[in-house]
Amino acid sequence: MTPTSGLGGQLSIDLGALARNWRALDKVSAGALTAAVVKADAYGTGIDMASKALHAAGARFFFVATPDEGMAVRAAVPDAHIFVLYGLYPGAANLYIRQNLMPVLSSIPMLEEWLAKCVERNEAYPAGFHFDTGINRLGFRLSEAGQVRERIERLGYAPQMVMSHLACADQPNHEKNRTQLALFGSVISQFPGIPASLANSAGLMTGRDYHFQMVRPGIALFGGRAVSGRKNPMAPVVTLHVPILQITDGRIGETVGYGANYTLNRTSKLAVLGYGYADGLLRSLSGSNSRPGGKVFIRGRLCPIIGRISMDLTIVDVTDLGGDLPSPGEGAEVFGPNISVDDQADAGGTIGYELLTSLKGRYSRNYVGTGELPE
């Protein structure tokens, strides 16, 4: 990150809560290894600090999307076991080996390249295998399982782990979960003795049947809601405060923001926030007269965002604070203890994952707490 004055947005990350969340999930999945998914800069919290805190909590297996993220975890946690979900980039096997990263192989060409490297160096470098059981993204096709098995048996190679990914785990009663579970069962029966992994956060919370030997929570570690329509049991980890630049007076009948799509229907006090879509405050959180948008928490009250969110600025109606108006320089909470990242995301028609991973650039991060157990 570029140096900051600390005057912009403040993202506060509670590493103690992060560690508690990992331990709580590790209890739920007792009997299985609890990995930690730290892709996308650990869901916006900072891959370096988050990985260290998770390691201190007890995590030893980490999942990232890209090799660069893998290198970041390697630097932060030297003894981590790191799986790279994007698999093997063509020509990158030497880098993975040097960094001790395990590709999650998901296609025959990837498998061939990895096995060729193992043969060349006469060493069985570890890797995961990813089978697609119904999401149609990365993964060997189910019909390729025989070919994969045949290929590795001939060489006497065994993967570290065989995994798949659920499409609808956030809806525990969705029939697709049972279907994928059954298909995954048929895959792993072809790889006896190899640790298996199917569950993300929501799958972990859905039940033991989904745990196998390793679970892969991401969002729940960071306090986000994994399962819809249920109370979120995780401790909040991330709080975002953004600065109030100015308080202005608006008169009845005037409009607010680009497009003039919000008309004031009363004499109003408006707070101008120094934060906009360039910072990750999604435009879908804008509020018009016909459709309310997001809210931010100021001086003990949730105040509505009105008008279009612009690149650097957002307008909030603070009239209802009455005489207790905030001063310039004060922070407005966008998400945190008073408005959850998921409630904010709901208001913008998106998910907490997107809000967390959209944050960029113009804020400073403050870490509180550590991953260590309290005395």
Ligand SMILES: *Cc1c(COP(=O)(O)O)cnc(C)c1O
């Ligand atoms: C992102 C991801 C996870 C973690 O998912 P959450 O819903 O954040 O718990 C697990 N497995 C795979 C393959 C992923 O891409």
